[in-house]
Amino acid sequence: MSRKNSVISYTSSGINDKVQTFSLKREVGLVSAVSLIAGTMIGSGIFMSPQWVLYNIGSPGGSLVIWAACGVLAMLGSLCYAELGTVIRESGGEYIYILRTSGPLPAFLLAFTATFAVRPASITGISLSFAEYAVAPFYQGCYPPQLVVKSVAAACILTLAIVNCLNVRFSMSIQVIFTVAKVLALLVIVIGGVLLLFRGHTDSFHKAFEGTIVGINNIGVAFYQGLWSYDGWNNLNYATEELKRPEVNLPRALMIAIPMVTALYLLVNVSYLAAMTPRELMSSNAVAVTWGTKVLGSWAWLMSVAAALSAFGSLNGTFFSGGRVCFVAAREGHMPDILAMAHARRLTPSPALIFTTTLSLLVLIPGDFQTIVNFFSFTAWFFYGITLSGLLYLKIRKPHLHRPYKVPFIIPIMVLIAAVLLVLAPIVDNPQIEYL
Numbered sequence: 106m107s108r109k110n111s112v113i114s115y116t117s118s119g120i121n122d123k124v125q126t127f128s129l130k131r132e133v134g135l136v137s138a139v140s141l142i143a144g145t146m147i148g149s150g151i152f153m154s155p156q157w158v159l160y161n162i163g164s165p166g167g168s169l170v171i172w173a174a175c176g177v178l179a180m181l182g183s184l185c186y187a188e189l190g191t192v193i194r195e196s197g198g199e200y201i202y203i204l205r206t207s208g209p210l211p212a213f214l215l216a217f218t219a220t221f222a223v224r225p226a227s228i229t230g231i232s233l234s235f236a237e238y239a240v241a242p243f244y245q246g247c248y249p250p251q252l253v254v255k256s257v258a259a260a261c262i263l264t265l266a267i268v269n270c271l272n273v274r275f276s277m278s279i280q281v282i283f284t285v286a287k288v289l290a291l292l293v294i295v296i297g298g299v300l301l302l303f304r305g306h307t308d309s310f311h312k313a314f315e316g317t318i319v320g321i322n323n324i325g326v327a328f329y330q331g332l333w334s335y336d337g338w339n340n341l342n343y344a345t346e347e348l349k350r351p352e353v354n355l356p357r358a359l360m361i362a363i364p365m366v367t368a369l370y371l372l373v374n375v376s377y378l379a380a381m382t383p384r385e386l387m388s389s390n391a392v393a394v395t396w397g398t399k400v401l402g403s404w405a406w407l408m409s410v411a412a413a414l415s416a417f418g419s420l421n422g423t424f425f426s427g428g429r430v431c432f433v434a435a436r437e438g439h440m441p442d443i444l445a446m447a448h449a450r451r452l453t454p455s456p457a458l459i460f461t462t463t464l465s466l467l468v469l470i471p472g473d474f475q476t477i478v479n480f481f482s483f484t485a486w487f488f489y490g491i492t493l494s495g496l497l498y499l500k501i502r503k504p505h506l507h508r509p510y511k512v513p514f515i516i517p518i519m520v521l522i523a524a525v526l527l528v529l530a531p532i533v534d535n536p537q538i539e540y541l
């Protein structure tokens with residue numbers, strides 16, 4: 106039974122024993138919704154992953170195919186989520202969908218894994234990339250000390266935690282501003298790339314598919330890296346209760362945000378490859394800075410700033426949704442009640458945010474970016490798969506439910522097959538204890 110109505114709220118004057126139902130305010134409109142999705146998707150990945158996709162797949166053509174395929178997968182996945190989000194209209198993303206379709210045990214496992222491992226890991230991963238790019242201008246030509254990088258990452262996590270505890274509207278305006286800033290930054294890379302192509306920098310694209318590696322493990326890891334950059338396509342489903350007119354705005358926001366991000370990612374990759382050879386791209390560990398050095402010359406530091414800002418905005422979106430999973434799970438009785446409390450006046454789920462922050466800071470101590478990305482994508486797609494089977498269940502067993510948005514049957518089946526392959530392929534090909 107839902108415990109929605111039995112949460113006791115705390116106010117500044119002590120325990121308020123008036124029984125309350127919590128709903129967060131409906132403050133998110135279409136523009137905010139688009140930036141909540143695009144702003145979370147565009148983050149660290151497009152500045153960190155291209156060399157890994159290329160490295161694993163072995164050829165520029167192959168790498169562009171992977172980037173496009175990841176975009177298509179994100180789009181199809183999000184269409185399935187649009188139906189889920191308009192049928193099950195509660196916030197909480199995968200958690201609430203799994204709870205309503207597969208029952209409390211899988212939902213509890215998801216909430217547990219998400220709260221204790223996946224969210225903190227993604228927060229830490231993005232904050233690390235923020236820190237790497239933020240300190241890059243001060244350590245030109247050498248690697249920055251780990252202590253400096255991790256301290257900057259911790260400062261970034263703490264700042265955003267405080268902002269998100271203070272005010273939903275404020276954290277939304279940060280989101281809009283950063284989304285605009287990073288879309289502009291990516292556009293600079295795209296325009297630079299187009300100019301390069303016109304000037305005849307097309308060497309990387311001759312024999313584009315030469316050297317493509319078709320091993321299961323390589324393709325799997327290339328997808329993990331690419332999908333990390335697209336992750337966040339499901340972000341709005343964490344906050345459907347805060348969305349104005351969700352039945353209209355949820356599908357609409359997805360259909361604007363995801364194709365836009367896919368196009369940008371593809372063009373940015375083309376631009377990277379126009380500016381440098383595949384070999385240079387693979388050996389660069391901050392590809393945007395290498396691109397900047399080649400194309401912008403002494404203005405290359407702009408790219409460090411852009412990449413850092415981009416990660417900052419993405420982290421903000423991750424916080425926004427991360428606190429909410431914890432909050433919704435606690436509201437259902439799957440987490441301690443204190444995590445279900447929202448601030449009495451500001452209506453932000455502060456205790457859940459503070460909890461997520463603490464765990465992220467703990468993960469930060471030993472964490473490194475690459476391991477986190479592979480761990481993240483593997484675990485995330487495992488749960489996306491379970492969520493999609495829930496959607497199929499609803500479509501088969503409850504066809505009469507009111508569905509403001511209906512996704513064709515074949516789409517969840519295709520995405521489910523992709524999720525199964527993504528999760529099984531690396532395990533079968535190269536079993537490792539981490540997967541367990």
Ligand code: ARG
Nearest residue numbers: 146148149150333334336423
């Ligand atoms: N796509 C983001 C990036 O490239 C990572 C998103 C992590 N996941 C999330 N739900 N916030 O940095």
